[in-house]
Amino acid sequence: xxxxxxxxxxxxxxxxxxxxxxxxxxxxxxxxxxxxxxxxxxxxxxxxxxxxxxxxxxxxxxxxxxxxxxxxxxxxxxxxxxxxxxxxxxxxxxxxxxxxxxxxxxxxxxxxxxxxxxxxxxxxxxxxxxxxxxxxxxxxxxxxxxxxxxxxxxxxxxxxxxxxxxxxxxxxxxxxxxxxxxxxxxxxxxxxxxxxxxxxxxxxxxxxxxxxxxxxxxxx
Ligand code: MD6
Ligand code: FE
Numbered sequence: 642x643x644x645x646x647x648x649x650x651x652x653x654x655x656x657x658x659x660x661x662x663x664x665x666x667x668x669x670x671x672x673x674x675x676x677x678x679x680x681x682x683x684x685x686x687x688x689x690x691x692x693x694x695x696x697x698x699x700x701x702x703x704x705x706x707x708x709x710x711x712x713x714x715x716x717x718x719x720x721x722x723x724x725x726x727x728x729x730x731x732x733x734x735x736x737x738x739x740x741x742x743x744x745x746x747x748x749x750x751x752x753x754x755x756x757x758x759x760x761x762x763x764x765x766x767x768x769x770x771x772x773x774x775x776x777x778x779x780x781x782x783x784x785x786x787x788x789x790x791x792x793x794x795x796x797x798x799x800x801x802x803x804x805x806x807x808x809x810x811x812x813x814x815x816x817x818x819x820x821x822x823x824x825x826x827x828x829x830x831x832x833x834x835x836x837x838x839x840x841x842x843x844x845x846x847x848x849x850x851x852x853x854x855x856x857x858x859x860x861x
Contacts, residue, residue, distance in 0.1 A: 662757070665806050665818065668792070668830025670757045676796050677823030679749055684798060686743035687769060687853055690714045693740040694732050696771050702726070708776040709839075715742040716765040717860050719785065726785050728766060728860045742767050749825075750794045750857040757827035759792045764857035772802065772852040778839040780805060780815070783858070791859035792829025798822050800852040801843045807836035 663671040676683065696710035699721035713719060717728040718739040732739055746767055754762030766786075770778075783793055797820040804826070807815040817840065820826070828835065842852050 663818075665826075665828065666808075666832040666835060668758075669806075669828035669832035669835065670826070671818060671820070672753055672756060672825040672827060674821075674823045675753055675756070675825040676749055676798075679745060680798055680823055682745045683749070683796065683855070684853070686745050687798070687855070690740045690743070690769060694718075694735065696769070697734060708773075709778055710771040710773075710776075712769050713767060714740045714746070714769065715767045718766060719768045719858075719860070728785060746855065746857070749796065750855075753794050753796075753825045753827055754792055757792070757829075759827065759829055762791060762794065762857075762859070764794070764859055766858045766860040768856045768858075770854040770856070772800070772839065772842045772854070774800075774842055774844050776839070776842060776852075780807060780811060780836045780838040782834050782836055783856075784834060786858050786860045788859040788861070789833055790829075792827055792833065794857040795826040796855040796857075797824045797826075798853040798855075800845060800850050802852050802854075803840040803843075805836075805838045805840050809834055809836070811836055 661673045691712060694712045696712050698706045698710055700706060701721060702723060702725050717730055720729055720733060730738055750764050751762050799822055801819055801821045804818045804820045805815045806818055807813045
């Protein structure tokens with residue numbers, strides 16, 4: 642499988658030069674190092690969003706506190722509580738709209754989708770996930786979005802993690818994929834509803850280090 646990883650619109654010739662793609666399944670790719678040149682800008686934009694909409698641990702519908710801390714930016718944000726999973730225009734904690742999606746996010750998500758063969762990706766939701774060393778995300782499908790024809794773009798920053806990639810049934814066998822900072826996962830088409838999760842986050846000498854993940858969707 643060969644992807645044109647240079648089909649992006651960036652003016653910076655250093656960008657994405659070293660990127661290669663691994664195919665996870667039909668329509669699903671890991672673009673290795675695709676965001677490597679953008680990490681500092683992305684992290685400072687993440688920090689600016691968090692300053693306006695703090696990270697928090699949602700409750701699952703079953704009442705369990707999620708180990709991953711989350712917030713959102715964009716027109717709609719993903720939320721979870723006793724009433725279920727859904728997208729909403731307002732931060733239920735601060736009772737105001739989610740912060741706008743930074744330009745650096747929009748451009749990267751669009752270009753990564755394009756590189757994986759998905760044209761005109763215009764995300765209206767960006768979920769920001771922060772994983773400390775003990776955080777996990779159990780196997781799940783992303784199915785709360787209205788537009789299942791659009792792909793999802795997922796960007797990894799900070800500590801590496803072991804990503805689980807399964808099939809369309811929860812019981813399908815999973816493979817482990819190590820995601821490093823700068824890796825971008827794009828999936829859609831026949832793989833849009835594939836089960837996936839985060840098995841573990843890898844520690845480092847820096848006891849305060851964490852992993853961040855951005856997932857972009859067309860939610861409505
Ligand atoms: C994560 N990602 O990488 C969790 N979902 O932290 C996801 O749950 C995910 O990476 C849909 C598409 C791509 C993803
Ligand atoms: Fe997911």
